[in-house]
Amino acid sequence: MTGSDIPPRTVRCPGCGQFSIYASTNPYRPFCSERCKNGDLGAWANERYRVEASPPVEGDDAEH
Incomplete structure (x- = not known):
């Protein structure tokens, strides 16, 4: 059997x-x-699809 x-x-x-x-x-x-x-x-441009995310918590810095 060949690829074709x-x-x-x-x-x-x-x-x-x-x-x-x-x-x-x-x-x-x-x-x-x-x-x-x-x-x-x-649909993506109109934001009908979204990636769920939590809002940042105050005082929780990602940069240490």
Whole structure:
């Protein structure tokens, strides 16, 4: 079996859930399309996705 005999890897698009080819031939990977990729970027830009963090505690200096 050579490298060309291996079927391309498919993954679920994080944007719409459809199957997407995860290979260098798909410029939007892991997304299935430019639309899904831009939708995800827009969600980050509009702060719909966030990383939880606690506010700093007064008197707790990270620099020692």
